[in-house]
Amino acid sequence: MFTARPSFGLPKLTNFARIPARIALGVFLLVFFLGYQPYFGYPPLKHSVVYAEATQEQTISSQALPFAFQLPHLGYVSTHFSVYHPAIDIAAGLGMPIHPITGGTVVDTGYNLWGLGLVVTLDHGQGYHSLYAHLGKIYVKTGQKVSMTDTLGEVGLTGNTSGPHTHLELSKAGVNINPLPFLPPLQDLASVYPQPTTTPLTSPAPLDLKKAIKASL
Secondary structure, three states: OOOOOOOOOOOOOOHHHHHHHHHHHHHHHHHHHHOOOOOOOOOOOOOOOOOOOOOOOOOOOOOOOOOOOOOOOOOEEEEOOOOOOOOEEEEOOOOOEEOOOOOEEEEEEEEEOOOOEEEEEEEEEOOEEEEEEEEEEEOOOOOOEEOOOOOOEEEOOOOOOOOOEEEEEEEEOOEEEOOHHHOOOOEEHHHHOOOOOOOOOOOOOOOOHHHHHHHHO
């Protein structure tokens, strides 16, 4: 006769007892696949999250100019450099000789159809170019090397201009820059022709008709 041997293993779980085990297994697998690694220790650690913000800083260091600059002629600044006017206008007498602001080579001469009139463009090397516009006469030609004592032409009224002046542009590597910081000091239009001071008008006192009639009798 067959006799069943006693089982010394783990007791079999009922269907109701298997539910917590399945929940625990599911939570473990979920945590495992999410990559969370819990820290079991004392005291508990607090992780601070730092959000770094990227900032761009630009430092401009002053450098010595590669050559000296001079004024093309005497005068005063009638129009300053701006986004809409990438040059300065130096007003002067009609026919005044125009000199290069520094030595270079003439790379362009002729008449500009966009309002600048007669123009001369110089290449000074190291990426610097200068342009002189509204000339009345041109004394140089393309390819000619000029020094600071040479004469490029005369102050004129060619192109769109309301008075005799030189439209002076200066560029570095193809980008227009303000010529004023590179040139010797120039007077401003406001200092040459100061605006007159005006006193505010006051309204006259009301007229008394009775007194006016008595005074006229």
